[in-house]
Amino acid sequence: MQAHTFHIKWGMVIDIDKCTGCGACMVACQAENNVAPVTEASNKLRTLSWMLVYQLSNKQDFPNHDVAYLPRPCMQCGHPSCSTVCPVVATTKDEEGGIVSQVYPRCIGCRYCMAACPYHARYFNWHDPVWPEGLDKVLTPFTSVRPRGVVEKCTFCHHRWMAAKEKARHEGHDPSHLAEDAYIPACVDICPTGAMHFGDLLNPEHEVHKLSKSPYAFRLLEKLGTDPQVYYYSKREWVRRQGDNYLKHEKTKGE
Numbered sequence: 001m002q003a004h005t006f007h008i009k010w011g012m013v014i015d016i017d018k019c020t021g022c023g024a025c026m027v028a029c030q031a032e033n034n035v036a037p038v039t040e041a042s043n044k045l046r047t048l049s050w051m052l053v054y055q056l057s058n059k060q061d062f063p064n065h066d067v068a069y070l071p072r073p074c075m076q077c078g079h080p081s082c083s084t085v086c087p088v089v090a091t092t093k094d095e096e097g098g099i100v101s102q103v104y105p106r107c108i109g110c111r112y113c114m115a116a117c118p119y120h121a122r123y124f125n126w127h128d129p130v131w132p133e134g135l136d137k138v139l140t141p142f143t144s145v146r147p148r149g150v151v152e153k154c155t156f157c158h159h160r161w162m163a164a165k166e167k168a169r170h171e172g173h174d175p176s177h178l179a180e181d182a183y184i185p186a187c188v189d190i191c192p193t194g195a196m197h198f199g200d201l202l203n204p205e206h207e208v209h210k211l212s213k214s215p216y217a218f219r220l221l222e223k224l225g226t227d228p229q230v231y232y233y234s235k236r237e238w239v240r241r242q243g244d245n246y247l248k249h250e251k252t253k254g255e
């Protein structure tokens with residue numbers, strides 16, 4: 001349940017038709033947020049990937065075969081199933097902007113939130129974080145390192161928002177009315193094809209507001225009622241169909 005009305009809703013629109021699946025967003029996210037590499041990386045249940053790029057296929061044979069790549073951050077859901085099940089209020093959606101928080105010192109590691117998240121966007125630290133020799137010297141001071149036993153997830157690079165507000169204050173601007181490009185998460189910043197857009201979904205002047213209204217825009221598993229703040233965009237109908245598990249007889253918005 002969303003307890004607050006927001007005046008800003010930070011959101012993403014990811015253009016699937018522009019994404020090449022290069023994985024730069026995954027790497028940028030890992031570096032920006034001090035996400036430790038996991039030694040048993042082949043065990044997908046134990047890896048940590050706040051941003052994960054999935055490959056989709058239309059399951060047709062050549063020459064009709066087609067693939068698409070779908071980057072998946074935390075959806076910062078309007079009705080987050082993760083926060084409603086947390087017994088210790090370690091994850092909430094109560095800050096202006098609508099980013100779902102994760103308070104590491106409060107998390108008791110019960111993993112209810114992981115079970116509740118339909119997007120598999122949460123990760124449990126099975127081990128203490130260990131970086132290969134030398135890499136520990138490039139840890140960013142902006143994000144705390146998480147210990148074994150707590151859950152973590154994408155925060156839309158919340159620290160970048162704090163920095164943007166601080167900069168605005170120093171420059172004498174209103175920190176609650178940031179320019180469109182003043183706050184951008186690392187994944188959006190790095191994307192070489194410009195597939196990812198970021199901004200305030202409620203601001204009609206922001207690109208994400210316009211893109212999210214397109215008939216080609218869709219959200220993952222929208223029918224569950226989670227109200228994600230991450231939108232996808234594709235002119236390919238089969239991609240939109242897979243996004244929300246459309247049945248054969250159902251029409252997507254773009255049809």
Ligand code: SF4
Binds near residue numbers: 085087091110150151
């Ligand atoms: S694992 Fe942590 S954040 Fe998740 S429900 Fe349990 S206490 Fe809350």
Ligand code: SF4
Binds near residue numbers: 077
């Ligand atoms: S994607 Fe998952 S972790 Fe993120 S807000 Fe939604 S339910 Fe919570």
